[in-house]
Amino acid sequence: MVVDRRSAEFHDFFERHHAELARLAWLLTGEANAADDLAADALVALWQRWDRLREAEHPLAYARGVVANMARERIRAATRERRRIALFWSRGPQEVQNPDVAAVMDVRAALDRLPFRKRACVVLRHAFDLSESDTALALGISVGAVKSQTSKGMAELERVLGARAAGNVAAGRVSR
Numbered sequence: 001m002v003v004d005r006r007s008a009e010f011h012d013f014f015e016r017h018h019a020e021l022a023r024l025a026w027l028l029t030g031e032a033n034a035a036d037d038l039a040a041d042a043l044v045a046l047w048q049r050w051d052r053l054r055e056a057e058h059p060l061a062y063a064r065g066v067v068a069n070m071a072r073e074r075i076r077a078a079t080r081e082r083r084r085i086a087l088f089w090s091r092g093p094q095e096v097q098n099p100d101v102a103a104v105m106d107v108r109a110a111l112d113r114l115p116f117r118k119r120a121c122v123v124l125r126h127a128f129d130l131s132e133s134d135t136a137l138a139l140g141i142s143v144g145a146v147k148s149q150t151s152k153g154m155a156e157l158e159r160v161l162g163a164r165a166a167g168n169v170a171a172g173r174v175s176r
Contacts, residue, residue: 010050014043017060021067028071038074042066084138110160117141118153125150 003011018039025042026035045066046053053059111119117139124135125146135150136143 006050006054009054010047013046013059017063018043021063024064024067025071028068029074031074034074038067038070042070080137080140084140106161107157110157113160114153114156117145118149118156121146121149122153122157126154 021042022035022039025038026032029035029038042063046059046063053062056062111123114122120139121135124130124138125132130138132143132146132150135146139146141149
């Protein structure tokens with residue numbers, strides 16, 4: 001097998017620093033299982049830029065920075081996921097006396113016609129009575145996107161269901 005100089009240099013860098021980068025990832029995230037993956041992902045990113053990095057004064061410092069950034073993003077993603085789960089499970093089911101089954105079925109069918117993001121915004125804002133900021137946090141989008149998607153979703157529901165039924169959705173009077 002013929003290996004070019006560039007590949008050989010990167011292979012040498014990988015062999016010398018993979019364990020150190022995995023240890024750094026483990027210390028930053030506290031996740032032993034994810035440490036090797038983060039180090040490998042960082043090294044893949046380095047390989048893609050190796051032509052520039054191999055000439056750099058401190059490629060290991062750059063590699064450490066890449067691992068740190070990936071670890072920070074992993075921690076942030078885990079935090080966002082925990083918040084989403086907490087928001088979804090924070091409210092128990094609400095009992096409804098004598099529900100209008102036909103209306104519930106109509107609303108359910110209308111909601112199913114909405115694209116996911118619009119549906120999620122409408123449901124979280126109106127069925128779960130979350131604030132715009134809590135909805136944004138739960139979906140990982142901006143408050144402006146929540147406002148826009150909720151407004152557009154409600155307009156589509158009103159068009160499909162009529163103003164009265166859409167008003168019942170907005171008022172949270174239709175449940176499962």
